[in-house]
Structure formats: structure tokens, C-alpha cells
Amino acid sequence: MSSPSKRREMDLMKLMLSDYKVEMINDGMQEFYVEFHGPKESPYQGGLWRIRVELPDAYPYKSPSIGFVNKIYHPNVDEMSGSVCLDVINQTWSPMFDLVNVFEVFLPQLLLYPNPSDPLNGEAAALMMRDKTAYEQRVKEYCEKYAKPEDVGAAEEGKSTDEEELSEDDYASSDEEVVGKADP
């Protein structure tokens, strides 16, 4: 394994090579945003989220912290803060994993198979367990309302004044589908 200092660079590179749209703030590597599409064959399909990724000092020994910036209705995501209670990220992270795993595997899995038994959003969990159809309906409404390309872009405008190099749009501007390839 490469030295920890280079892991940030390599992981970021791999993420971009896998066609994820990465948005950095002033070329800092501690904290950045990544766009994430809801996986196919899930009620989240068609949704687009801005994911805030923070790499702690001890990365990759410590897991990256992941949060949804625009709202999502999900049993394991805190509705207010967007924090993810995802076992594999917070609990069983190993330095062998990298950011591509997070976006290609962990997050799609989370959206495809929510775990209502350990809810962070109790209301969503209860609804999912009692009435799957109503739950999926609610998920779609949230996607419709909060998870459109405008929502992801719109969030930038308010903040971008002091962030001169906010978006790395010139790269990967093609809006092709970059749906996480989860294997179910």
C-alpha cells in the first residue's frame, strides 16, 4: 500500500477516472463534493445528490465522512443533517477501501437495501416496514422535490461568492449517466 499522504491523491484520482463529478474548494483535498446518482431499479433512480466528502487527518486509516447535502428520504440517513449511518463506512472501514468503493458499492447498496432495523430516520424506517408502497412513493416525492440536477447546482450559487475555484466544471462536464454500478 502506498504511503498515507499519497492515498488522498490516488483515491481522488481514481474517483475522477471513474467519471465522478468532483468539485473541490480552492484545490484543498480535505473536503470536497461529489455528485451521486440514485441507483437503477431503486425508488431513488433519477435522483441526483451532492455528497459532501470529508477526509479526516487519519485517512485512510479512518473512514471518510459522508453526508447528503440535498435532502433524501431514507431510513439510514438523518433527514436534518444528511449524515449517513452506514455500517461499512462508519464501522467496518478498512484502509483497503477507497473512495471509488464508497460511490460504486457502499452508497448504491445503501439506497438499494436500506436497513430499517437500525434507523436514523425512524419515521422512514417505520413507514418502510409497514407500507413499502407508501414509503417508495414518499422517496420518489422527495427525489422530485429535492434531488434534481437544479438542486445540486442551485445549492452552489448561494455559497460560491467566496470560492473562486469552486467548480471543476471544465472537467467531466458531460452529464452522462454515472450511476453507481452496484452489484446487488
Added chain:
Amino acid sequence: MLPRKRVSEGLAVGDDDDNNSAGSSLPKKYRIGCFGSGPANSDIEEDSGFQVAETNSTGNCKSDLRTMAMGDSSSADIDEDLHSRQLAVYGRETMKRLFASNVLISGMQGLGAEIAKNLVLAGVKSVTLHDEGMVELWDLSSNFIFSENDVGKNRAVASVQKLQELNNSVVISTITTKLTKEQLSDFQAVVFTDISLEKAVEFNDYCHHHRPPISFIKAEVRGLFGSVFCDFGPEFIVADVDGEDPHTGIIASIANDNPALVSCVDDERLEFQDGDFVVFSEVKGMIELNDGKPRKIKSARPYSFILEEDTSNFGIYDRGGIVTQVKQSKVLNFKPLREALKDPGDFLLSDFSKFDRPPLLHLAFQALDKFVAELGRYPAPASEDDAQKLISIASNINETLGDGKLEDLNPKLLRYFAFGSRAVLNPMAAMFGGIVGQEVVKACSGKFHPLFQFFYFDSMESLPVEPLDSGEFKPINSRYDAQISVFGATLQKKMANANVFIVGSGALGCEFLKNVALMGVACGDQGKLTVTDDDVIEKSNLSRQFLFRDWNIGQAKSTVAASAAKSINPHLKVEALQNRVGSETENVFDDTFWENLNVVINALDNVNARLYVDQRCLYFQKPLLESGTLGAKCNTQMVIPHLTENYGASRDPPEKQAPMCTVHSFPHNIDHCLTWARSEFEGLLEKTPAEVNAFLSNPGEYCNAMRNAGDAQARDTLERVLECLDMERCLTFEDCITWARLKFEDYFANRVKQLIYTFPEDAPTSTGAPFWSAPKRFPHPLQFSTSDPGHLHYLMAASILLAETFGIPIPDWVKSADRLAEATDKVIVPDFQPKKNVKIVTDEKATSISTASVDDAAVINELIKMLELCHSNLPPNFKMKPIQFEKDDDTNYHMDMIAGLANMRARNYSIPEVDKLKAKFIAGRIIPAIATSTAMATGLVCLELYKVLAGGHKLEDYRNTFANLALPLFSMAEPVPPKVIKHDDMSWTVWDRWIVKDNPTLRELLQWLKDKGLNAYSISCGSSLLYNSMFPRHKDRMDRKLVDLARDVAKLELPPYRHHFDVIVACEDDDDNDIDIPQVSIYFK
């Protein structure tokens, strides 16, 4: 790397303990209030002379809430402020036994002084020092108590005063005449550091057969060799063999079988071992197991085990259940010295590369005893005749051993043994002082497994590599003569003129300062020792940071420690600084400072600071001697340029944190409750008031920022600020009581009611399995009652703290339970109505997006309007006072509040509650610490310091150590070499750096790398990207000077004296393999 990183903000350099807040520079306040309700053992309290914490004589004890409830019978007998870190290791029972123990230490040279120091700090009842001899100049190499002025005085008498200063509650007395064995009956444990074998056998026989037996320890350090022998009597009971908490597991299923398979949830790995005994509780269905009977287990696996019990006819397991290990006591049958000498049994091994040493040293120490008995003196330094004499005595003894005869006597080793045998070296004394001190604690308390029975150790590798002329060892009438007799005058001189940096002057730092002062490091004309620490002395430090006294509380650690070290050895050239070491102090610890150093010794308490120093040592190619302790455990790691890997090369996995959802709604142990309590404490008393102040200081700007953010978080923050200033704003103390009462209802009744409304007890998950299955615990709401002391105690702490945030004076009557109850009963508590939208799924409206998802922006605007209105009603200059958590002040109610919150929550979930002390250990993340393991770690490091300063040692001469005095276990091994990376015909390690001169542009650097067959795709400086091949925008930077990019993009500040800066380059070879290249230094001047 034992010492864990702390959660606390900041604090890069500190001591070995954990006073978290960098800002708390105030001396500890003494407790107020009463200490009435100490539990058992009041019989000990009478005569043991331990400190009783100050009490406020005016307090009306009867109704003082500080002593009621919470299981917080904060015992009047242990000074918890002083001993908190040690209590975290030993627990109350062991401490009480220690407080009742009388110990004899015979022989007050270096080793005796170290043992006495450790025991006085630990707080035994009395220490009696025995020595018939006079202080000699020779003793000053290893004894930190004596100064040149003491030469000629009796050693025991000369030691009393300085030892007494360490802890006033220990009775210290002396015996200066010949000991008789009958005198030993006054003691629970006796230690001999300088005694003939003949006498030792006689005394030991007496102790062994005494009723009750007297624990007997014989310990010696002779040059670089040491030995310990323990005999705690024919039947010694060890109450706790390892000091670890009993392991537990949460049951998932139990079979009806013989034997029965028990499976646990895969939440956490089980730590049981075959043969362990366990008890069960809370099992539903198979209730027969809840009888509390210990049962044996086998086939222990990570998530299951086999129970040796026929459960075929038991009830069928339904759900629930916790399995807990029962710690078994152990009986040890010690042999007396007389027998053990002939039949020593298994030796405790410390170094596998020296597996054949212990029997040889066993023989060597007997031969030395015989030499001294015959000649009346020790072998002279570098005397070949004396060495030969010793060798021939050894081989004579060997001949008598029959079957146990050794094949190779290793004359070379015996020769060095003879040469140095008269010298007591400070590092050896420190190391063995720690070991023996711990054995005495074990003997007095039954806590931890004793050393059974012989331990031998040598550090031959510490000797200089080059053979030395015999003139080197001649005494020069200096305090270092003993050390010179082992290492020679050349090394002594090198040590004297060394430039050393000790980072931190806490527990490890104090010991290191003492050690280097005694060794004469940085005591010459060219010598220099820099010690830095940004922390101040607190009371809890005094139980092991032995250079500090109570009158130093509040003063800077480094200054006090440095002047104390100077009084040990006035020649020490020490400078004390109060800077924390980190990137922000690189103007203080600048390039010149680092370049001039010979060696760096870490005495730190957190991983981040260690990693920083490691990086600096790596950069400046300086040896780094690293160590740390955790309770009875310690480790040392040598980082030697180009020979070993660096500290950061291998790491422990980060500490496990409980998942958010568990802490949020489904706690299943007290840690979860405490984590929750701490975060609520911070939210209510620190963050919200701080947020309110932010609003008040500039309402316009604040509201604009919130409008711009426009998200759910901004909305949530505004709601809290508004709530705090509007609904919850308190004007009187009664308002605070109302607030506290309603919070109670919200936390411990309403939220639970809502949760069990959303997830009823019988709720199934999507798969049909019960939702409330292990490890989740089904909660029950609490019914508030003023007659419940726990409820009232919480209420008191919460209302007092809230009043503090609003600047409301706290009335005296709050401490009266009756008055508080009366006030509380007046509070009107509205009935709870569950939110129904989640339950009624048939209702059309409920499934559509509810009020929760109304446009955030609109709500925010509404909130801001209300807030502005509210602001206009506030008195001018209104401000709140945010409260920062401080665990070490027992009078500030912080821990009362946190323990209260945590315990009420624990009651909700039927989790066993904890007392305030235990809560403080967990929530305050107090790192358990004792003097013994600290002393030992520094001794081990200083044995390595000889090697570093002598120079020329190979990798195999160095040792890293992991030790656990509780077991006891010593594991020493060669350090790991650095990883070598090869590319084409080049190779490098982490110690290498590449240099590019002539102020290159980005393009030139890329070309420079390309010429080596390396394609760089990413270049960074600090945490900023200077170049990434994926960003077309970065192509514009090609022809800019790297130094300009570093200044502009990475905001790198380059002081005028700096000629270069460093970048990290990620690159691939031509076959697209990642190549980990060294840091690249760019020279721009």
C-alpha cells in the same frame, strides 16, 4: 502505540494524562460540599492516613444533593482528584488495600529510591527505608534523591524528606541499623535491593513461614544486568489476574442441547477464552440460565461458544440475554528462595533472541554473590583478573548443577557482567523500580498476576560497539563514575555535550528529565536540553508526575520540571519552553533548531503530536525515541534514521465509535448513554448559547448567512436559537427549574413514548423478525418523581447549569432536596401526544409530504422574522455564557449533569447505571495511568539512548518493547527496517528525499520526473493540489514557478531564511504502476 488520541480540541503537547481543555489554565478548585456517605471499609479509613478531601464546614450535609443519589457515594477515603488516573487502573478496592499496606524497602541506592518513589506516589500506608550505608559520590549516577551535599549521610535518612514531599499521606520512616528478621513482621511486603544470598534466604524463610505470609521481593541491578525474585507465600490468592474488565456478549440464540451452542450478535467480537466461566442474565425463554451460576465454556469463537451445560430440558430460548465473564481468582504456590534457587522453574522471558540467557544469568548472579562473600567487594571495573575469578566461580557452581548444568557459560557476557557489577545505572534502576513497585502493589492488593518467580534481564547491546581501552573506565571522581565504569569516559563526554529535545513534560517527561539529569546527558559545556510543554500542573498530575508538588499547581509544567531536574543535577543545561509542538510553532522550533539536535525524545500523550514530531524527525533525519503508557501497559519504539521504519509507518486502527443510530435511539450499554449525554450537554449548554451570541453580536449578518445557506441545517439552527431566546429564555431560577423539568419529560418520557409508538414492542421488520431484537433494547418511559434522588440530582445539575448560561444567580436553597422538590412540583407538564403521521398509513394525507418538508427557505424567512421580533424585546447587551465541558472540576456540576442524563437514559433502556467516577472515566476519556509503567518505559528508552548517542549501532542492537506489568509480560524485539522501494536501478526508503534545484516550473519538474521514467499525475503541497492531470485548468500552470504556485494555491508562507519547500508527488511508471516516490524538495533560491 498505546496512547490514544484524545477527542479534546487542540492540545498537541501535553503530558501523559488527559486534562483536556487547552484553555483551562486555572488551578483545580477544591471540592466543596460534604462527604458523608462513604460506603464500606470505614475501618481502614481510621488509621491509614490517607488524604481526606477538603470539606466545606458550612455545608449542611443532611440535605446536600452532592452526596445523594447517583450511586455517587463519593467515598471520603480516596482523594479522587489526586488519584483519578490511578483509580482508573486499580479501582477502589485495590486502592483501599494499598492504603492499608506497610512496606519495607532495604537498600537505598538508585533502585531502592525508584521503588520508594513509585510506592509513595501510589499511596501505600507507610514506607520504611532501611540502609546501613552512607551516601557515596558513586550513588549519584542513579539516585535522584541524593545531591553532592548528601555524601557521607546515611542513605535512608538522606532520602526521607524528598520522598515525603511526593505524598504527605504516606508515613515514611527509617531503619539505619542491622535488620533482624523479627522486624519484618511489621510489614505486608518487604523488598531487598542490596542483600547477600545467605541473608536473603534467612529472611525469606521467615517471611514464607510467617502467618500471614509476608510478601518477599529480592531485586538487584548490576550494571546492565538485573534480576527480580518474588515469593508471596505458599498460597497467594490473585483476585484479578489481568486487570481487564470482564468481557460480555449480547445473546442471539441458545440451543437446547448438551453441551449447548450459544450464539451472540455480530455486533462486537467476543473475547472469551476456552475455560472461562460465564453467567447469564435477562434471558427470555430459557430462564433457567438466569440463576447466576457460573458456567464453563469451550470452543470460544468470535461470535459463539459452547456452554458446558445440558440445556435439553430447559425452556426454549425466546430472546434477549447478556452473557458476562466471571473473573476467577487464582491461587499461586510460591516456593521459598532456598528451594527456588536450586529449582527455579520457568523464567519469565523478555526477549526471544535471548532465550538461553535466564539460566545463565541465574548462575551469574549467584557467582557474583559468592565473589562478594569471598572478597568482601565487587569486581573492579575493567579488571580482567576479577572477571576471570568470577568466571571460575561461575563454572564451579555450574559443575555442581548435575542435570541443570549449562553447556556454554558465555565468558564474554560474564566478563562484562563482572566489569559493570558495582554500578547501579539510572535506566536500569528506573526500569526495575517500575517492575518491583508493581510487584509490591500486587503483593498488597491481589490485583494483577505476580511475577512467578524469577525474572532476569540484560541490555548488553547498550554497550558501545567499539572495544574500549581499560583506562576509559577509571573513576574520575565525578557523579558519573558508576556510569563511566560501564560505558567509558568517551561516551560520557558525548552524552554531556549532546543536544536533546524532550517533547512534553508530563508523566513521561518528568521521568525522562530525571533520567537524563542523572545520566549526565546535556550536562557538559556544549550540551543542551530543550523541554517544551504548553500545559499547566493540575492536582490529578501529582499522583505520578513526581517532579511536581501541590504548591506548583497552576504553574507551567516544563518550567517546574526543568528546575526540579536541575536540582537533581545542577550541571543540566536545560531550557524550558511552553510552546506546543506543531505546524504553528515552526518559527520557534525552526530549521536551525532541528538541524542542531542529536536526538528527540517524545513524552507525549496523543497520537497527532507524535505523528507531527515523527514527520519532523523524518525530515531532519533525527533519531526519535518514542514511548507511551496505558495503565499497566507500556511500549517503546525506536526511530533511527535509515535503520528503522518511522513511527507513522504502522498504526493502530482508529478507535471504534458507536454508530450514530445506536447512540441516537438504540443504546445498549452505558457508553452509548454517556456519548449521547455528552453530545446533549454540548448542544444545550455550549453550542446553542454560542449560536445565540453569534446572532446577537451581528443579527443582520447572521440572518443573511442563514438565508444564504437556506438548508435544513440552517433552519434547525435558527429554530434552536429562537427557542432559546423566546420560549426557553429564563429570567429567574424557577424558570431554569421549569426548563430542566420539561427537558426531563422530553428526553426520558416523551421521546421514548414516541419511539415505542413508532416501533411498538411487537413490531416486525420487513423480514418478519421482531424489530426489537438484540442488540436493541426495548425502552420504557420514566415517570418523574421528586422522591427519586436520581431525578432530583439531574434536575439540580441541569437547572444550575442553565442558570449559568443565562447569568442567573444560583440560590442556596437549590441544594436542599426538599426546597428543590417543592419548586419542581409547581411545574406544569403538558400531556404527551404522539406524532401520528407515521402510524396511519391508510390515510392519504399522511403519505404525502408532511409539514416537515415545507420549503426550508420559506420557514427560514419566517423564523428570522420571529427572531428579529424577539431580539427587540431583549434587554440591551444581553449575552449568554456558553459552558465548556470540564471533567476534572468536581464542583462545576458538569459531570453531575452528564452522569444524570446518561443514567436516566440507561434507566429507559434497563442498562445498569454507573457512578459519577465511572461516568467521568468514560465520558471524560480519562486515560488510566500509574507511576510504575511510566518509570519502566523511560528506563527502557534510556537504555536505547546510550546506543543512539554512542552511534554506530546496527539495527539488531536496538530494541522496541511492549510490556504489560499486570500479567506480567515483557516483549522486546528488534525494530522493523524501513520499506525499500525500487524503481529501475534506483531504490529509496521513507528516509530519503529528492532535491530539485534552480527554482523549477511545473513543466520542468514534470520533465525531471519523466527523465526518471516517472509520470506524475498529481502534485500537492500541504493539503492543496498544485497539479492534477485530470484538471484541464491546471494545464495553465505549466510554466509557472512551483514556488509561486505554492504561495498562491497552497497559501504557503515561506520565511526569508527558507530556501526550499516540499511537495508530494503521486506518479506512475511507464506501465501505469503507482510508484511511491520520496518527498521532493524544491529549492527556489
